[in-house]
Amino acid sequence: MTSDPVVLIDGRELELSPGERLNAIQAAERVGIQIPHYCWHPGLTVVGSCRMCLVEVGTRDAATGEISMMPKLIPGCNTPVRDGMVIVTNSEKVQQARAMVEEDLLLRHPIDCPICDKAGECLLQDYHFQYGRDERRADIRPFTSRRRDIGDVTLFVDRCVMCSRCVRFCREISGTNELMVVNRGAHEEIDVAPGFPLANNLSGNVVDLCPVGALGDKDFLYRQRVWYMRRHMGVCTGCATGCSIWVEENQDRIYRLKPRENPQVNRWWICNEGRYGYPHVHHDQRLAQPLRRDGQVPVDLDWTALPAELLERLRSAGRLAAVLSPYLSVEEAYLLATLVRGIDREARLVLGPVPVVGEDERFPNGFIISSEKCPNRRGVEEIIARFENGRITALDHFLPELADGQIAGVWFSGGYKNANWIEEEKARPLAAVKLLVVQDLFPSAISALATYELPAAAFAERDGSYVNRNDHLQSVRWAIRPPHGVRPEGTLYWEMLGRSGLYNAREVLREIAAEIPYFHAAGAGVPDVGLNLKVNSLAERT
Amino acid sequence: MADYEPVLLANIHKEGSHRLAVYEAGGGYRTLRRVLQERSPAGVIEVIRASNLRGRGGAGFPTGLKWSFLPADHPGPFYMCVNADESEPGTFCNRVQMELDPHQVIEGIILSCYATRANTAYIYLRYEYPLALERLETALAECRDKGYLGKNILGHDFSLDIHVHRGAGAYICGEETGLIESLEGKRAWPRIKPPFPAVEGLFRKPTVVNNVETLTCVLHILDRGADWFKSIGTPSDPKNPRDPGSYGPKLYGISGHVERPGLVELPLGVPCRELIEEHAGGLRQGRRAKAVVPGGLSTGVMTESELDIPLDFSGPLRVGCLGLGTAGVIVLDETYSMIDFLHNSCRFFAHESCGQCTPCREGTHWAVAMLQRIKAGRGRLKDLDLLLEIADNIGIIPGTTICGLADGAAWPIKTTLRKFREEFVDHIKQTNPGGYTAQSPPPAMALVHK
Numbered sequence: 001m002t003s004d005p006v007v008l009i010d011g012r013e014l015e016l017s018p019g020e021r022l023n024a025i026q027a028a029e030r031v032g033i034q035i036p037h038y039c040w041h042p043g044l045t046v047v048g049s050c051r052m053c054l055v056e057v058g059t060r061d062a063a064t065g066e067i068s069m070m071p072k073l074i075p076g077c078n079t080p081v082r083d084g085m086v087i088v089t090n091s092e093k094v095q096q097a098r099a100m101v102e103e104d105l106l107l108r109h110p111i112d113c114p115i116c117d118k119a120g121e122c123l124l125q126d127y128h129f130q131y132g133r134d135e136r137r138a139d140i141r142p143f144t145s146r147r148r149d150i151g152d153v154t155l156f157v158d159r160c161v162m163c164s165r166c167v168r169f170c171r172e173i174s175g176t177n178e179l180m181v182v183n184r185g186a187h188e189e190i191d192v193a194p195g196f197p198l199a200n201n202l203s204g205n206v207v208d209l210c211p212v213g214a215l216g217d218k219d220f221l222y223r224q225r226v227w228y229m230r231r232h233m234g235v236c237t238g239c240a241t242g243c244s245i246w247v248e249e250n251q252d253r254i255y256r257l258k259p260r261e262n263p264q265v266n267r268w269w270i271c272n273e274g275r276y277g278y279p280h281v282h283h284d285q286r287l288a289q290p291l292r293r294d295g296q297v298p299v300d301l302d303w304t305a306l307p308a309e310l311l312e313r314l315r316s317a318g319r320l321a322a323v324l325s326p327y328l329s330v331e332e333a334y335l336l337a338t339l340v341r342g343i344d345r346e347a348r349l350v351l352g353p354v355p356v357v358g359e360d361e362r363f364p365n366g367f368i369i370s371s372e373k374c375p376n377r378r379g380v381e382e383i384i385a386r387f388e389n390g391r392i393t394a395l396d397h398f399l400p401e402l403a404d405g406q407i408a409g410v411w412f413s414g415g416y417k418n419a420n421w422i423e424e425e426k427a428r429p430l431a432a433v434k435l436l437v438v439q440d441l442f443p444s445a446i447s448a449l450a451t452y453e454l455p456a457a458a459f460a461e462r463d464g465s466y467v468n469r470n471d472h473l474q475s476v477r478w479a480i481r482p483p484h485g486v487r488p489e490g491t492l493y494w495e496m497l498g499r500s501g502l503y504n505a506r507e508v509l510r511e512i513a514a515e516i517p518y519f520h521a522a523g524a525g526v527p528d529v530g531l532n533l534k535v536n537s538l539a540e541r542t
Numbered sequence: 543m544a545d546y547e548p549v550l551l552a553n554i555h556k557e558g559s560h561r562l563a564v565y566e567a568g569g570g571y572r573t574l575r576r577v578l579q580e581r582s583p584a585g586v587i588e589v590i591r592a593s594n595l596r597g598r599g600g601a602g603f604p605t606g607l608k609w610s611f612l613p614a615d616h617p618g619p620f621y622m623c624v625n626a627d628e629s630e631p632g633t634f635c636n637r638v639q640m641e642l643d644p645h646q647v648i649e650g651i652i653l654s655c656y657a658t659r660a661n662t663a664y665i666y667l668r669y670e671y672p673l674a675l676e677r678l679e680t681a682l683a684e685c686r687d688k689g690y691l692g693k694n695i696l697g698h699d700f701s702l703d704i705h706v707h708r709g710a711g712a713y714i715c716g717e718e719t720g721l722i723e724s725l726e727g728k729r730a731w732p733r734i735k736p737p738f739p740a741v742e743g744l745f746r747k748p749t750v751v752n753n754v755e756t757l758t759c760v761l762h763i764l765d766r767g768a769d770w771f772k773s774i775g776t777p778s779d780p781k782n783p784r785d786p787g788s789y790g791p792k793l794y795g796i797s798g799h800v801e802r803p804g805l806v807e808l809p810l811g812v813p814c815r816e817l818i819e820e821h822a823g824g825l826r827q828g829r830r831a832k833a834v835v836p837g838g839l840s841t842g843v844m845t846e847s848e849l850d851i852p853l854d855f856s857g858p859l860r861v862g863c864l865g866l867g868t869a870g871v872i873v874l875d876e877t878y879s880m881i882d883f884l885h886n887s888c889r890f891f892a893h894e895s896c897g898q899c900t901p902c903r904e905g906t907h908w909a910v911a912m913l914q915r916i917k918a919g920r921g922r923l924k925d926l927d928l929l930l931e932i933a934d935n936i937g938i939i940p941g942t943t944i945c946g947l948a949d950g951a952a953w954p955i956k957t958t959l960r961k962f963r964e965e966f967v968d969h970i971k972q973t974n975p976g977g978y979t980a981q982s983p984p985p986a987m988a989l990v991h992k
Contacts, residue, residue, distance in 0.1 A: 048734040049898040051942050072941030078734050097942055100935050104904030137928060139983030140911050162897060181729060181897070184712070186907035188897040 005083035008060060008067075009033055010090055016081065024076030024087050025053055035089050036098060036127045038211045039163035040077035043268045044172060048075040050163050052127065054097045055079070056088040073097055095131065102132035108186065110145040110158050118213030120226040124161060150190075151178065151197025152272070153207055153215050157189050160214035166190060166206035173269060175364035176200040190214065201361060201369055204275040205268070208258055217256065219276050224255040232479035233260060233528060235466050237327065237375035237459040238274035241368055242468030244529065245270060247278075247460050247479035254278045254460060254480060262529045265472055271361075271369045280417045280458065281480075286441055287455035288485035294451065301452075303487055307495045310437065310452065311343075317409030317435040320344040323395060324384060325352035326374035327415030328489060329464020330473070330519070331508040333376075333383040335493035340411060341387060342497070349384045350398040351377070352413065353422065370469055375459070379467035382518045399429040407433065413489060414440025414447075415456050422446055439489060457488035463505035464490060465526065467533065473522055474530030475509065548807040549762050549791050550755070554642040560677045562684040565645035571690055573765040574649050578656065578698040581764075586657035590760060593768035594778070594786045598635075598793075599625055599716075599753030600838065600867050601946070602855040604786050605760070609658050611740035612748045621749040622655045622663035623725065623739075624757060627709050627716040629668055630838035631890060632870030635793035636754040638805050640667075640674035644681035648704065650757035652690065653764055655702050658750050663704045666721050669711040678706050713894035717945045718751035719743075720896065731898045732945035759790055776811035776854040788854030788866075796822040798873035799829065811854035814844065818873055829875040833962070837867025839887055840950025842957030843874075862960070864953040880962040881969055884954060885913040891951030901936040902948035908932060909955060916966070919973035922980045926966055930959055 005016045009024075012031040016022065025035045026042070038050035053076040058069035067086050073093065081087070088094065105124060113119040143158040162181070167190065170179045178198040182191045192198055198206070207217040226248075234247040236257070243266035246258045257278055259270040280286070290301040301309075314320060322340040324333045340347040354377050361369040384392050401407070410433045416422075419442035427445035430436055438450035447453045461482040465475040482488060494503040506525075513523030521536030553559045553568055562570070577586060591606030612620060624647075628636040639647055655663050667675055682704055685691040693701045712730055714720040719733035722744045743749025763771045771790045778787030788810040794817055797803045801823030808817070814834060818824065825831055833843040836853060841864040844851070851857040855866045874883060892906035909932055912925045933956045936942055937949030959966065970978045 046734065047731075047898070048944060049731075049900070051900050054942065072939070074941055075734070097935065097940075100905075100942075101900050104900050104908070107904050107908055136983060138908055138911075139915070140908065161900070162903065183897075185892055185895040185897045186903055188903070 005081075007081045007083070007085045007087065009087045014081075016083075022081050024055055024057070024079040024081055027081045028076070028087065028089060033089055035076045036123070036131060037077060038123060038161055039165060041165055041168075041209060041268075044165060044168045044209075046078050047164060047168070048078045050101065050161065051075060052098060052101050053077050054101075055094055056091055058086040058088075060084050060086050098127070098131040099133050102128050103137065105161050106132070106136070107138050107140050108143050108158065109161075110143050110156075112145050112159070116156070116159065116213040117216055117221055117226075118159075118210070122213055123211035148191075149197075150192045151199045152203035152218070153198060154218055154221060155190060156214050156216060159212050160190055161212050162188055162190075163211055165209040165211070166215060169202075169206055169209055170198070170200075173205070173363065173365045173367065174200045174202040178203075179206070201271045201273065202269055202363060202367065204272045205259065205270070208268075220256045224250060229255055231258075232460075233476055234460060234479055235375065235474045235476050235530075236270060236274040236277070237466065238271070238277045238373065239370040240372040240374065240377060240469040241266065241370045242375055242466055242472065242474060243270045243274055244474065245274065249460070249480050252480040254281055264529055264532065265468065265470075265474070266367070267365075269367055271367075273369060277417070278460070280441065281460055283442070285419055285443070286458075286483065286486075287443060287447070287453065288483050290455065290485070291453040292451065293453065298453075303485075306454075307492065311496055313435055313451075314340070314343050314409055314411075314437075318344075319346070319407045320409045320411070321348035321350060321398070321407050322411040323350045323352045323398075323413060324380050325413040325415045326354050326377040326380050327352075327459075328380055328413055329376060329462060329466060329505070330379040330383065330512060331464045331505045332413075332462070332489045332493060333380045334508060334512050335490060335497060336411065336413060337383055337387045339493050339497055348393070348398065348401075348407065349387050350393045350395055351380060351384055353395050355416070355421075372469065375468070376466040378469065378471060379465065379473070382467070382516065383512075386516050386518075399426070402429045402432050405432060409433065409435035410437070412436065412438045412440075412446055412450070413456070414438060414442075414444070415459075415489075416440060416442065416444070418442060420444050439492070454492070455483075455486040457482045457486055461486070462488045462490060463503065465505070465509055465522070470532065471534040472530050472532045473519070473526060475505070475522075475526040477505075546791075546808055550639065550646075550758055550793060551643075551805070551807045553646060554638065559642050560644050560681065562645055562681065562688065565643070570645055571649055571688075573761055574652055574690065575696055577653055577764050578696055578700065583657045583659055586653065586764065589768050590657065590763060593763045593771040594789050595756065595759055595763060595771065596786060596788065596855060597753055598755035598759065598868070600630065600840075600865070602788075602866060605752065605756055608740065608752075609654075609750060611738065612658060612750065613741060616748050618659065619662065619747055620658055620660040621744040621747055622651065622658060622660040623718070623721060623744060623749055623751040624651055624663060624665040625716060625718065625721060625751055625753050626665050626667045626671075626674070627721060628671075628754075628868070629713045629716050630840060630868045630870055632795060632797050632835060632872040633838050633868040634795045634797075634870070635805055635868070637668075637671055637674060638793070639754055639758060640671065641677055644674075644677045645685075646758050646761065647678070647754055648681055648685055648690070650754075650759075650761035651704060652695065652702055654750070654752060654757050654760050656700055657760075660750065661701055661703070663702065664725055664744070665704060665706045666715065666725060667706055667708050669709045675706060675708060682706070712896075713890075714896040714945070714947060717947060720945065721751060722749060729896075731896050732947075734944050755793060763790075774809040776852060776856075779856070785856065788856065792853075792869055794821070794853065795868075795870040796873065797870070798835075799826050799831075799875035799878070800824065800873050801826050811852040811857070813850050813852050814857075814871065815849040817853060817871060818849070822873070825873065825875050829877065831873055832876045832878060833874045833880065833883070833958075835870070835872035835874075835954075836863050837865065838870040839872065839890065840947075840953055841865055841867040842953035843883075843961065844957075845961050862957055864949060879969075880958055880965050881913070881917060884958045885910070885917055887954040887958075888913055888951070891947065891954075895947060895951070896945075899943040899948065901942045902951065905932045905936045905948070906951050909951075916970060916973075921966075921970035921974050921978065923967065923970055923978050924981055925970075926959055926963065929955055933959070 037053040054073040146157040244260040244262035439454040720730040724730040775789040836858040848861040933952040
C-alpha cells in the first residue's frame, strides 16, 4: 500500500499528489506559510544565493514518527520536498538567519525609500518590517543612490541586492544576455557591456522581477506611488497572444500594465509592446462625442436618444452589413451580429481588418509576440461563422461588393489603437453607402465618411472575453471608466437590443456557450486564467 | 622522523628534474605502464579506497570515495579537473611540484583519469604561476610525443588528452564548482549543491575535481601499494568509526617569521612545534611564536601553547581551527599585532568573496569596515561581539552560504578574537578611551553628511 506523500511544515501537514515537484517555498505557500525569498523565482533557474529562504529541514520516520532535524540551515528554494520531510520555518535559528540577511542587505543600501518607485511593493521593505532588526548596528555609510542608464530601464546601482533575477531573465527567457554582474564581492554591480544596452522586447519584465527598486521602468518612473493604485485583472489586447495582465489605475487613469501569472498563456511575462501599449487610452485625440453628419454641419448628439434613432435609421435603410472588428470582445461581436440580423435577416457579417506587422517573434523559453496585432480574431471569426454558415469574408473582399449599391447600411466597428489606421483610398468604397455607422477610438478615413461617428471604448474600459491564437478564452471586467461621452460597444448594443438592466457580459457569454458549440466550455464560467476552448471541447467529446 | 625519505619531492633536486628523460631515468611512467597492463579502472579505485587517501586540497575528503560517486551507467564523457589554482595564502606545494617535477603530476593525472574513465583532463592553473605553465606545457608536449598521452596510450585502448587552462587570478576559482564554472567560461560563482560535480559537473557531465598533490599521491599509492601508504601518518581513531585517518606523506609549506621558510615533505601528523623548530630552523632572531596558522589562512590561528598538536586532518580541529587545510603553515612572532593580522585576513576574504551569497558578500565587507575603524582608533568593545556574530553566522557550516569561502573567512575572525581577545580589548581601550563603551552607532543621517 502506498499513500500520497506527506510533508510537515511548521506542524501543518501537506499532502502532495504523486509526481508533483515542489520546493519548500512552494510547499509552504500551499499551507499558507510564507518563506521570504529574493533570488528564487518560479520562472528562473535556482541559484540559492540570497539566503533569505533558509529553513530547517529534517525527516520524520514513517514507522516511529520520530523527527530528526539536520544541523544546518538549508535554502528552501533548492530543497525539493519529499515524503516524510519536516520543514521548520519559524524557529529561532531561522529567524536569526533572516534577520542577519536583512541587516546585511541594508548595510550599503541607500535607504532612499521616499524617492524610490518600488516603495510600497518592495520585498526589502516588507521583509525588513517582518523579519529584520529594529536597530541599525553598522556604522557603514549608506551609499548614495547612483543612477545609470542601461538601455530600456534605469538602474539604481546601489539599491540592488544582487539577486541576479534580471541577469538570469536575460539569459534564460529573453535569450539576449545583455545584463551581467561586474566586479566582485561587495563591489558587485549589475551592468551591460559598453555599446550593448538592454534592448529586447521583453526587457520590461526585469523591472517586475526586481524585488527591490534597483531597476526602474522609464515609463512609470516617478509617476505614481504604488499604494495609490488599484489593480484589475485584464487581458492584453496588443496581439493575438492575449497575455494576462494587471491594469493598475488611479482615478480612471492607467499608470502601468503588469503581467499577471497565467501558466497557460504568458507564464510570468509580457512583452514591452503590450506593457507600454496603453497611452492610446488617454490620448487627447480620442473620439469622445457622438456625431451625425447628414448635412453640411456635423450635429453633436446626445446618447439618451441615440439608440432609438440608430435603430430607426437602420430599419429604414434597407440591406445591411456589419463589419465586426477583431478588437471586439466575443460578447460584443455576438450582440452586434444579433442586432443587425434582427433588423435584416440577410445582413452581411464581415471580419474587420486584421492588423499584421512583420512576423511572430519567438523567444527561447517559448514566449511569442504575435505578428497579428489584435486580440480576438479567433473569437470574432467563430461568431461570424455561426451566423454566416461558416463563411468568413474579409473586408478587402467585401468592399468591392459595395459598388453595386445594394447594401445601403453598414455598421463599422473599430477599436483600432491609432488614428488614420486605414488609407483613404481603401476606405473610398464606403462613401457609396447611404448609412454608415462607425464606432472607433480615433478619427480615420472611415470615420470621416460616417453618417454616425460614435466614440468607442478602449480595452480597459470594456467587459468581455477574448480568444487568443491558441483558442484560449479569457474574460475580463472593466478597469477604468470610459471618458465622458463614450459608451462602450457592449452597452450600446445591449440597449439597442432592448434588453433590460445593465450590460451583462457574463450572461451574454452563457448564451453564446449554449448556442455555439465552439464556446461550449465557457458556459460554466471562466476561471481567472481563462480556459482553452479546443482542449475543453475535445475533452467533452470523448 | 628525521630519517623520513621524501617520495613526492624525491626528484626535485636532480639537475633538469622537469625533463622527461630525467624523470624516466628515475623510474618515471613505469607505474603507468604497469597499471594499464595489470589493473582495471575499478581495480585502481579499489586500491585508492583501501589506502584511505584524503584530498590534499583542503577539505580532506576521501579520494576513493569521491571517485566512486561517479555514476556507473552514465554514457559519458567524464571529465577530470585538476585543481592547480593554489591560492590559499601560505600555500605553495603544488607550485613546487608543477615547476620542478611536472611529469610526476602528469603521470598522476593519467592514472587518475584511467581510474575515473575520463578522456579529457583540464589543469586549472593559477595565473600567477608562469613557470609552471611553461613547464607543464613542455612536459605535456613531451608526453604526447612519447605516446603517454593521446589516442591509445601505450597500446592500451585508453585515450586521454590534458589541457592546461590558465585562471585569471581569483581565490574562488579554487572552489571546485567555481573552478568548473570558470572553465566553462563563466563567472566563477560556485554552484549550489546538489547536484555534486561527480553527477553533474563540467559541461553538465560527471566530473572529478582533485588537487595536484592528491593526484601525485595516487601515483605513489599505485606504485608502492596501499599498505605502504598506510604505514605512514596517523592511523584512524579507533573510537571514531567514521574517521578515515590521516595517512601518507604531506607537503608542508612554512612561511612567516621563521629562519628557513620553505617546503618540506613529512608524514602526516608531524607536530607543529617540531615542524617549526626542526624543519624551519625555529623563529627568526630567537623570538617566541605568538600565533601560527596551521594550514592556510582560512583555517584560523593557534596560540603558542597549542603548537604541540599534530598537523594531520584532525589535529587542528582539536584546537578550534577549521582543519588541516592545505598545510601551509604561517608563523607570526610576538612582535606582530593580531589586529593587523585580522584586518589583513578580512581584507583578503572580502576582496575574494565572489559576491553571490548575501551573508558572505556583506559580512566580509562589514568585518573589514569594523576592523579598519578599530585600527583607526575608533573601535568599540561591542564591535568584537559583532565581529564574532558575523563570523559565527557565515559559511556552509551554519548553512548560510553556497561554498566554503565564508567558513574560511570566518575562522580567522573566530579563532583570533577568541584566542587573542585581550589584545583587541587593550587596543580599543587605549586608542579610543572616550568611546570604547558606546553601544549604538551614530545615526545613519549623521553618516551621510560626514
